[in-house]
Amino acid sequence: MRFVMKKILMLTAFALAGLAAAQDTTTPTTPPTDTSTTTTDTSSTSTTTTSTTTGTNMTGTDMQDMNMMNPATMSATDNFTRAQEFAVQADVAYPVPFYDRTLWKAAVDSAYYAANMDAGNRDYQAYLAQLYTKTQWWINAYNAWNRLGTLSDQEKQWASLSAAKLAYIALQRGDKQMARMYVEKGMSWADSASLQAIMKRL
Secondary structure (H helix, E strand, C coil), X not given: CHHHHHHHHHHHHHHHHHHXXXXXXXXXXXXXXXXXXXXXXXXXXXXXXXXXXXXXXXXXXXXXXXXXXXXXXXXXXXXXXXXXXXXXXXXXHCCCCCCCCHHHHHHHHHHHHHHHHCCCCXXXXXXXXXXXXXXXXXXXXXXXXXXXXXXXXXXXXXXXHHHHHHHHHHHHCCCHHHHHHHHXXXXXXXXXHHHHHHHHCC
C-alpha cells in the first residue's frame, strides 16, 4: 500500500512539474517592451492616418470657404493671389495636372478673372497662359501666348509646346494645313524635336 501511495505521489510531482513547464512555455516570447513598441508603432500609424485625414478635411474646408467667395466680386490682385495658392495646392494634390481637377480649375478660373479684370497687367496674362499650358488646355494656352506678343525664353518654350500639341491634334484629324500653321508658329517661338517630326509628316 505504501509503495502504491509513493508511486501516486511521484506521479503527482511529475504532473505538477509538467504543468509548471507548460506554464513557462506559454509565457509570451515577445518581451513587454517589444509589445509596447508594436503598440506605439500602431498608434503612430493611426496618428499619421488621422493627420492625413485631417489634412484632407482641412483642404475640403478651405475649398468650401474659398468657393463661397465669388471671383467676380474680388479684386484682380486677390484673384491672382488665390490662383497661385490653388496652383500650389493642386501641385501637391494631383500627380498629373488637368483643368477638370478641382484645384486646377479653381487656379485657372481665378487667374482668368485676374487677367480680365486687369488686362494691361502682363504678369496676370502670362500666369494665365502658364496655367493653361500646365493643365494641357492647349488652344487656350496657344491663344494666350499669341496675345502676349514678345515672350521670354522660357515662355517661348511653353508657347512652342502648345503649338506642337495643336499641330499634332490637327495632323491626327487629317488637317495638314492647320497643322502646318501651328508648326510654323511654334518654330517662330522655339524649334523642337516634336515640331520637326510633325513637319516631316506634312
